[in-house]
Amino acid sequence: MANPYLDHHLALLAHLRSILVALREAEQVPEENHALFVERFDELMSELPRDPEGSQYLGQDLISQVFHRYPQIAHLVPRDLLWFFGGDCLHFMPDEEIDMFQRLDERRYEAEENGKPFDWNQEKQLLALPTEGNKH
Template identity: 45%
Template sequence: MNDQQWFEYHLDQLLESLNKLEALSEFAPEHISETDELFLENFQHLIESMSTHSGDWYTEGQDVINQLVRLYPQHTHLASRDLFWFFGGDCLHFLDDEEIEFYQNIEELRFQAEQQGLHFDYEALKDRFGKTTH
């Protein structure tokens, strides 16, 4: 898994997380509040920024993850834990020590595989360690 594939994997995780959130009844057009609407717009803007490699998507990602935890703690489980690590910064405060150790080990293995020109199968590695990241 090269850097572009790693990036695209996380972009896919964002899309999947947004789809899960938008499917909730509280985000239905007849129930949505102004705060909810702004949050979804920020989430969609992040995806657009990442898709086009424009703007400061890295900082936007941290902001969106922090908004999710702060505004919708009951729905945090709908976002992939991978995203908390990917965006880092304050998002790391929401990962426990075991998760941080897992992601640190994954990063080391990914970089080793890249340096040696080997294929890195993140999904298989997560399965091997029995980790779910959603």
């Protein structure tokens, strides 16, 4: 069965992987350690569809390592991946962002319970809109 939520995050991982490969091609990182890191990243991408829950710790570890190993691309890490893997990854998110993702997950679970479709990106955009009280 297709899982749009998982597919969305796999696509984000593929995007992040392409950024990691570009770092190597631009010779901005030492090759030996970087190649091993990308291998582990590939392992995560192949294991995640088979065992989403079992892959959580590897995902947390790798995403956290991106921030420590490659601070020059930390701003390019999709925020959705931080939420998706949780754990230590949440340390890289401000409280307001965590609150937004919690609300987003609540909406997703509600839609799933009611058998309704859920567009993660559309809902995220709606939640990110400023409310009446936040206007300047």
